[in-house]
Amino acid sequence: MRDTFSSCNPIVNFIYFTCVLVITMCVKHPVILGISFASAMIYSIYLNGMKAIKFNIFFLLPLMLIAAIINPAFNHEGMTILTYIRDNPITYESIYYGIAAAVMIGSVILWFSCYNAIMTSDKFIYLFGKMIPALSLVISMALRFIPRYKIQIKRITNAQRGIGRDISAGNLIGRIKSGVSILSIMITWALENGVDTADAMRARGYGLKGRTSYSNFRFDVRDWTLTVVLMVLFIMVVIAIRAHFISIVYFPAFVMNDFDGIVFILYAAYAALCLLPLLLDIREDIVWRSLRLKI
Amino acid sequence: MALFAIENLTFTYPGSITPALVGINLDVNDGEFLVLCGQSGCGKSTLLRHLKGALTPHGARNGSISFKNVPLDEVSFRAQTSAIGYVLQNPENQIVTDKVWHELAFGLESLGYENAIIRLRVAEMASFFGIQDWYHKSVYELSGGQKQLLNLASVMTLQPDVLILDEPTSQLDPIAAADFLATIHKINNEIGTTIILSEHRLEEVLPGASRVIVMNQGQIACEGSPAHIGHELKRTDDPMLYAMPTPMRTYLALEDNVESVCPVTVRDGRDYLQKYQPAVSVESAIPVQPATSMKAGIPQTTTSTGEPISTLKHGICDASDCHDVYAEHESLNRGDIHDGYDCSDSRDIYAEHDRSDSRDIYAEHDRFGGNDSRDISEHAERGSSDDMHNGHDRRQSHDSPIVTLKNIWFRYEKNASDILRGLHLTVYRGEMYCIVGGNGTGKTTALGVLSGLYRPYRGKAQMLGVDITKSKIASLPQGSIAVLPQDPQTLFTRNTIKEDLMDMTKSKERIDDIAELTEITDLLEMHPYDVSGGEQQRAALAKVLLTEPKLLLMDEPTKGMDSFFKRKLAEILRNLRANGMTVILVSHDLEFCAMYADRCALFFDGSIVTENVPREFFSGNSFYTTAANRMSRHIFEDAITVEDVIEKCQTII
Numbered sequence: 001m002r003d004t005f006s007s008c009n010p011i012v013n014f015i016y017f018t019c020v021l022v023i024t025m026c027v028k029h030p031v032i033l034g035i036s037f038a039s040a041m042i043y044s045i046y047l048n049g050m051k052a053i054k055f056n057i058f059f060l061l062p063l064m065l066i067a068a069i070i071n072p073a074f075n076h077e078g079m080t081i082l083t084y085i086r087d088n089p090i091t092y093e094s095i096y097y098g099i100a101a102a103v104m105i106g107s108v109i110l111w112f113s114c115y116n117a118i119m120t121s122d123k124f125i126y127l128f129g130k131m132i133p134a135l136s137l138v139i140s141m142a143l144r145f146i147p148r149y150k151i152q153i154k155r156i157t158n159a160q161r162g163i164g165r166d167i168s169a170g171n172l173i174g175r176i177k178s179g180v181s182i183l184s185i186m187i188t189w190a191l192e193n194g195v196d197t198a199d200a201m202r203a204r205g206y207g208l209k210g211r212t213s214y215s216n217f218r219f220d221v222r223d224w225t226l227t228v229v230l231m232v233l234f235i236m237v238v239i240a241i242r243a244h245f246i247s248i249v250y251f252p253a254f255v256m257n258d259f260d261g262i263v264f265i266l267y268a269a270y271a272a273l274c275l276l277p278l279l280l281d282i283r284e285d286i287v288w289r290s291l292r293l294k295i
Numbered sequence: 296m297a298l299f300a301i302e303n304l305t306f307t308y309p310g311s312i313t314p315a316l317v318g319i320n321l322d323v324n325d326g327e328f329l330v331l332c333g334q335s336g337c338g339k340s341t342l343l344r345h346l347k348g349a350l351t352p353h354g355a356r357n358g359s360i361s362f363k364n365v366p367l368d369e370v371s372f373r374a375q376t377s378a379i380g381y382v383l384q385n386p387e388n389q390i391v392t393d394k395v396w397h398e399l400a401f402g403l404e405s406l407g408y409e410n411a412i413i414r415l416r417v418a419e420m421a422s423f424f425g426i427q428d429w430y431h432k433s434v435y436e437l438s439g440g441q442k443q444l445l446n447l448a449s450v451m452t453l454q455p456d457v458l459i460l461d462e463p464t465s466q467l468d469p470i471a472a473a474d475f476l477a478t479i480h481k482i483n484n485e486i487g488t489t490i491i492l493s494e495h496r497l498e499e500v501l502p503g504a505s506r507v508i509v510m511n512q513g514q515i516a517c518e519g520s521p522a523h524i525g526h527e528l529k530r531t532d533d534p535m536l537y538a539m540p541t542p543m544r545t546y547l548a549l550e551d552n553v554e555s556v557c558p559v560t561v562r563d564g565r566d567y568l569q570k571y572q573p574a575v576s577v578e579s580a581i582p583v584q585p586a587t588s589m590k591a592g593i594p595q596t597t598t599s600t601g602e603p604i605s606t607l608k609h610g611i612c613d614a615s616d617c618h619d620v621y622a623e624h625e626s627l628n629r630g631d632i633h634d635g636y637d638c639s640d641s642r643d644i645y646a647e648h649d650r651s652d653s654r655d656i657y658a659e660h661d662r663f664g665g666n667d668s669r670d671i672s673e674h675a676e677r678g679s680s681d682d683m684h685n686g687h688d689r690r691q692s693h694d695s696p697i698v699t700l701k702n703i704w705f706r707y708e709k710n711a712s713d714i715l716r717g718l719h720l721t722v723y724r725g726e727m728y729c730i731v732g733g734n735g736t737g738k739t740t741a742l743g744v745l746s747g748l749y750r751p752y753r754g755k756a757q758m759l760g761v762d763i764t765k766s767k768i769a770s771l772p773q774g775s776i777a778v779l780p781q782d783p784q785t786l787f788t789r790n791t792i793k794e795d796l797m798d799m800t801k802s803k804e805r806i807d808d809i810a811e812l813t814e815i816t817d818l819l820e821m822h823p824y825d826v827s828g829g830e831q832q833r834a835a836l837a838k839v840l841l842t843e844p845k846l847l848l849m850d851e852p853t854k855g856m857d858s859f860f861k862r863k864l865a866e867i868l869r870n871l872r873a874n875g876m877t878v879i880l881v882s883h884d885l886e887f888c889a890m891y892a893d894r895c896a897l898f899f900d901g902s903i904v905t906e907n908v909p910r911e912f913f914s915g916n917s918f919y920t921t922a923a924n925r926m927s928r929h930i931f932e933d934a935i936t937v938e939d940v941i942e943k944c945q946t947i948i
Contacts, residue, residue, distance in 0.1 A: 137392070155780070158748060159786050160786070162779075163778065163799070181789070185787060193388045201391055203347060203350060203380075204401055204405055210407035211404055212407050214417075
């Protein structure tokens, strides 16, 4: 799926995920959580397609069910008692709270699945390279070597099979022995080739003072606009919570803020924050359609 | 202007008695394209490493090196980084980061350039090298050729005055190597960067070079332009003569005028051969025996020692083609002077002889080996020298196929595309069967199926009489099939070569025998990673042979080998096949296949398109064939090696 938001500067991506995750994790308000959950669900399906749907049904749903059940089973606070199980009260409040907690866990997991799809390794390196330049090179080198070592281990295993030394066959001790010998030769191999890599690095001036960290990303006008919009929406919601326009109390009794015009605007602001990437995509679709019509 | 001036440079590695470089005097001029060649271990790399301070090895050094009239030690690291570019041999090892764009920027980051400048330089280089299509890719997705091109580009971003390359194409297949070398020529021609290149693939490099330097045992043996270096090599009888391009070797064998200009390219070689053109009619008068004269049965030829030798040879198997039977024996008499395997010079003659008498008799054979009725032609007159070649014993059991693949289909994953598409393959005992073909056609996968690593999802595979699609490959006798992988390093798991060999057998004598056969006796106590590439290849071969395989599968055995090791390898294989071993090898090295194969097959699109004995195979192809054949096409009928061409020319004179 082609996603517009992922083409923005990684800093904007990072701010967005920080904002939605902070609010999702700190506020147990049902409407806020509902908006968060629904947006995260839609966005994850939008990004990952069929894979996300399968994940949501077979992993996320059971997990949330368990989370929702566990809370009322162990938490007996609250004043509206529904029934007793082995002399333990089951309360309405703790059921509500359990559901809210489950939705929160679900939302956080979904947001992280979106985060993974958008924050690729080079974006991550770019973000942290800005803070610690040496670290970004180390991460980049590690990402280079891990697949390389995996391929080499596979090659060695195949080569050993080719001369009748099958690693996957034989008894446990034999397999451990051959596994260890492969590991030891891998270390030798890595060090041996590392000498070449070090040469290649020095040949290109590694070790000179004043190394910079290059990146392909630019921070353009769109990124500035998005950052401003994100920050405005985020601050609106934070103030609304601080000023108790949006509030929730579960125990001892379930009390939620009243619903009126201002609150509706605040909910809408949070929804806009969560759905920002999708709004960008929809806007892009409309632009493309109109461009095509003009042709 | 002299870019580099090397004066009387002598260098000895620590712990070594013999110097690696002895009294080197060399000036490198601005804009030159200098090619450095010589046998492995002659000191090429050591010399090149002296030209860049960051890579100069430790050891005892005498003499001086100056760069732009300043002693190299006094040129700062920063200045050297940008002015002297260096590309190493192994494409994998030089790549530092995980993304193509990051690799391109690496050198510029080191020099501390701003983002905007790096962006421009990287953009320039990516456009020049045509990298923009894979600019955002991860490096592990790239092919070997792309990786080496990336290494070159990431050095070129520093805008060096001189580019030093140490055997940059030794790990690449011929197509990628030709691409890479063409790029080097482009850099030299269009940017004017000075190039110093060490290389063993001289066929492609020499035409564009301005000067060739031949090294031998740490010394400069001779130097000169590509058109004249050959005469010098011939005069001193330097073994590097055999590594020179085909047109040069042909010319030098036929001409003695040391002042004349030697042809370097195939085109020049053709021009030269035109003077032999009138003789074509003589050559085409070789009698073609009609199919009607064939008689059934396996022919028995009695040699002068009285032992019957079955001389059945399998030719092409398509019914339409099998009626053309060539009977040539014009070179049989040359075999008389051959008396063993010890003399390196006689090997060519031997190879020549072996090929020519294997052509004597072609037999029609069902492609799948299932049909036993054959038409066999026997050429009555045999050379008297057969008895000298114990290697021919293998033909005694030639009638039994050792491998029969029928209609093999294979893919790596259920949803992936097919790699092997209806592959048919029959290989007979004692044969050397060479599979050639482009990259990604499935050659290596085919070897994987043969070795039992992959199981085809359709088709029949009979290996040594066992149907491996039904029963497991494990039901074959232990070690009856062995694979020599492309990278010999993957076979070693111990700290010395000896320990590695001991893993395979307990018998000390067997190890000694094999070590002697593969000529690694002196290396047994060394770490397998510390010996040179060619030596690693031989040590790996030793380890593989200790499994006593009946069938040896080899993947690119000549990759990265210089011409001397190739001869050695061919000789070892010949000895082994004399003892009944069968060899199937996959190679890009057409010259090697033409010289030593019994049959060659062209792999394309997951199956074998055509197979035949080398002479018919290569003279039947127009593009995918040896340089000697391309050079002599339409001048001589079926010359496929340098020796063929020389011989044909000599018979005309």
